[in-house]
Amino acid sequence: MNKINIIDTAQEYKNNKKNIDKAVLNVLKSGIYINGPEVKSFEDELSKFLNVKHCISCANGTDALKIALLSLDLKSGDEVIVPSFTFVSTAEVVVLLGFKPVFVDVDPRTFLIDIESIKKNITKKTRAIIPVHLFGQSADMKEIMELSKKNKLWVIEDSAQSLGSHFVFKNKIKNVEIKKFTGTIGHIGTTSFYPTKNLNCFGDGGAMFTNNNLIAKKIRLIKNHGQEKKYTYKEVGLNSRLDAIQATILRLNLKTLNQSNNKRRALAEIYNNELKSLDKILLPKYSFGIENHIFHQYTIIVKNSQNRNLLKNYLNENGVSSMVYYPKPLHKEIPYKIYNKSKLINSEVLSKKVISLPIHPLLTKKEIVWVSNLIKNFFRS
Template structure:
């Protein structure tokens, strides 16, 4: 049987090999390995792509979620609402910060958080909610935002699987995933829709105040060299990764189109099989197809 990779990173690399090899060598020769010009250029190019005021790159998507919760001022004992069905990192960072994860159900068709379940889970200890745009489709952000604003809680979007996907707001506008809540977080893990050749992540926000805090927290709590105002972490994106991500960002829409074409092909083959349910497409979001997931009934899944 032919082995089929989840993502064919080899072919993807071969198509941009010359550009990538040159960019990586340029960084090596420049010796600007940390926070060099490539990181700054990537940051502003991603800000343009997302139409968001601030992008703050960091070391990985898990750090991005942790720093986002720290920036919102979450303190031990606070509750954070998160879907019961997500990648472990979402809940892991909540526990790591000694916060209490409060799990709520997801919509069984789209696998994104149920807004009414969020409302029902709010207590006077709730500090934030983390909607996860699982598999590449956005959660119902209009509803989540209005519930969060009503109760004065923060919203951290976990966009690790949906960078480039668009949320269709009730007002008619299309907004990039991760730019709707207070802070959006993403991962540049190699298999992600925008993946580097190692670990990487970023946070997005339209708030100047939160951006300054996030920058400080991801750099040892330092606002000025050797002035450590907060307890922070050391979480930076390497210049080599930034150089690669700059090239791949230019192809991100094409990568997403290719994922959608593959999904349409899978649909045509799987839909006629009665035991399989193909992925639902919701009305409020485009799909980035980070994952193509089938539901099975009446069969042994294993």
């Protein structure tokens, strides 16, 4: 068996080389590398795909969070609730902008922001919540939007890992279900197009989504130096742009996003079937059924934490890459621990027990079975 990587961007390029070469060459020939028609078309196509009024691109997912926060007119010292078990950007931007991150815990089985932990941490100074749709599935947006309404809090959904997944609103009285894409439910949604993401480009990229016209206007202003017209500044802004080459690649990848998310789901089902008999691990738990999960990661919990790194090494020795997302919860990291006084037990335990297995859409059933067999061998030996 060949080496199995956690992602394979070079192969992704090879598989679609003809289309990518043509699209990138067209951009190069056009001479329009910043803003312009490719970026505009991508924004229009993605907002149509997600059924959201505004899609505004920017340079990366971290900038998207930063610009989203800047657009909400928070004051220095205002509190922003963030999960501790996430990528650093979610909390980093809060600190950079002079706000206070309030770390909350996650659910021990879904890895998603825990609603009770949010409730316990809402104070008079809380202004916003940033739920993260971690590993490709939606946080509980019904509860979060209810808390937002009740406490007058902004909600910025960090959808860097979840583009194409849904939250399902159930109306029991009318007996109907309404599905909404993650990133389109809160006041603002943000995402990243980093090469490992489900909708990816071959460099850096990001976007913000909103249905609110005023917020959209403000975001457009901020991401372009606060300029209303050329050399007329209304705000202190920054420079954050998606370039045309990345936009043209994203337009191609958007066409196959559903297909590649379906493939990830099919691969997850194979892992589920192959690994279900192992009592030494816990398989991913779904908040709303497998059809709403896009498996940015397929993350298992190794019950005995001492086995986690041993398993990782064993897979590596057998040519299989795996990752630990995340080896330490943010509230334990040097720049962030000053903001936290309480123990966030689930985040702390998970960081010792989780391991993410390869699940990118170019993998085959045979390869997933191979990885699963290695895991079975490891635990049975």
